[in-house]
Amino acid sequence: MSRNAESTPESPPRKRMTLKTLAGHLRLSPATVSIILNQAPSAKAIPAATQKRVFDAARKFDYRPDYFAKSLREKRTFTIGILVQDIGGGYGSLVLSGIEKALLEVGYFYFLASHHHNKELLGKYNDLLIDRGVEGLIAIDTELLIEPVLPVVAVSGHTSLPGVTSVVLDHEHAASSALTHLIELRHRKIAFMKGQPFSSDSEDRFNAIAKVAGQLGLEIDPDLIIQLEMDTSSPELGYPAVRELARRRTDFTALLAFNDISAIGAIRALRDEGLRVPEDVSVIGFDDIESAAFYNPSLTTVRQPLRQMGAIAARTLLEKIQGVAFPAEIAVQPELIARESTCVASPRR
Amino acid sequence: MSRNAESTPESPPRKRMTLKTLAGHLRLSPATVSIILNQAPSAKAIPAATQKRVFDAARKFDYRPDYFAKSLREKRTFTIGILVQDIGGGYGSLVLSGIEKALLEVGYFYFLASHHHNKELLGKYNDLLIDRGVEGLIAIDTELLIEPVLPVVAVSGHTSLPGVTSVVLDHEHAASSALTHLIELRHRKIAFMKGQPFSSDSEDRFNAIAKVAGQLGLEIDPDLIIQLEMDTSSPELGYPAVRELARRRTDFTALLAFNDISAIGAIRALRDEGLRVPEDVSVIGFDDIESAAFYNPSLTTVRQPLRQMGAIAARTLLEKIQGVAFPAEIAVQPELIARESTCVASPRR
């Protein structure tokens, strides 16, 4: 029910009611009213009739305690901060939407700040958020600099700062399902894309791939590894490096992209170099963003349960704020979604 | 500079310094220190030497006034609320990123709440945001229910509530450039997609199309109008309706989609019905989200300057908060971006 709807035609929209005026109406002291409304221990000593009077009046006048006065006294703000590199892009949006749902359900709000990999900005926002009394932080794909003074949960950050809990994908499982898929399709010459150095997943992901490749007896040609550098959430991310690769070599039959966004850019680059996907080159993405299933060809991809990761991060943070202890890592499982962008390797030109 | 970096090795991380303790160190009263730091008018009466002492001490101890105490006194929060239907999707992300940049530049933060077209939720968040002292609201593609008590700017909302300023696209220009493009490519049988009823742009956009079509002598076959219903930011949005249309009729040569997301779903639907894009059916999107240029085929689309619209909304809101008056509408101009998803109409089967 909206606040304004509360004011009847004859009574003009009341000014906000304070505890004092409410107490005045009731001919009680503010202290008593506060004690009753908050059901403080000492409320036990107050007769039920009085309590009812107070509650009724509070409802009638739509009394809501001033958030700032309350926060000043109690040092509770029901607010957290979220640090993210960038708002756009399917990845962050999905994680955010998972976080938001879990937060708003329990009456928390959040401040969002995107730092664009600018370390100074990151430090500044970190401080500004603390100034505003956030009770904890969630860092999405963000490398934290300093040991935090607040509860912190990282999503896809292998940050090993003490006290930080990370929600991470089981990278080996991810690597294994992607590589197994390609090997079953008889691919042996596979190109790999390494994420940008600032993306906290890049290293873990690639290490897992290297390890699993070894286990599967697949050798990785260093010349088929390309490195992403750009700082963007547009598919442009994957384009230049893949185009350059395709110009240099055409003997690979598959490409494992860093994420869906770069996979889309990669496919465009391959086509622009005259290579068909998947007939000439199979492409695997990562994330399973919403548009992955609708791209043309639809993307085979390693799905991360992004929304769920966001929700886990939020719930974990809330519990940490309550003082519950958590391990340094909470792992979630990926799932390979096979679609059109991969097929059986063709004998090559 | 990070706060923690401030504490030298020998001095353990200080507890937060308050005005009182700072004043204690300086052997001055809190009042005097506050007056100096805020350069209140009465600071003129205080000697420069004292003022310097105060500023130096404030810096040395990294004194920062408590945000909640300050807000309680001054009724300024440097926070706004943003109401959005959904976090995901290219549209909202781009607008948000424009807003964020403009806000953080001037030290404002924002609370984000997504209401998913749930009127109750919208009202509830509206109240919760006001409780938290937001100084104004930005509503993105959101139909406002009640006359707001705060400065409000709407992005793509034709809300005609008094006091609300809307940042809107010049719909006629948009319609005109899209239709002209199609007509130049010799399309005459064009299918149209109407946005969901809850999307505030839907009606304006379609009305503009109808009007411009009339002016251009193009007749719209009511049987070729499809209506979106789904509440999603995935391309799935456009799929079912278009698939159904293509099953019923195949004599149209072009489709004007409601946005890029639904255009992507539409293309997939057309292909699944055996129609090629653009050879059999040209498709025009709307928005020019980041992946539009990379879709296959890349999307011809009517570009909305979404980031800019967000920035305009934010700056306008900040000025409204200062008391500057604004007209009910601020129009921005679209631009047709021709890419691969449209081509000359082919004589039909």
Next chain:
DNA sequence: CAAAATTACAAAATCGATTTTGTAGCCATT
């Protein structure tokens, strides 16, 4: 029946700022 405990509240302190009012000392006027 006096002392102790409980009932039912009110008064005052507190959170950490800002802002208004007050005041002691000094200098300059009429």
Next chain:
DNA sequence: AATGGCTACAAAATCGATTTTGTAATTTTG
């Protein structure tokens, strides 16, 4: 020499809550 105006601050009020302490009146206990 009394009045007025500066100078340079301090004291106190205020924002709107919560929490601790206090206190009459009543009830229970020893």
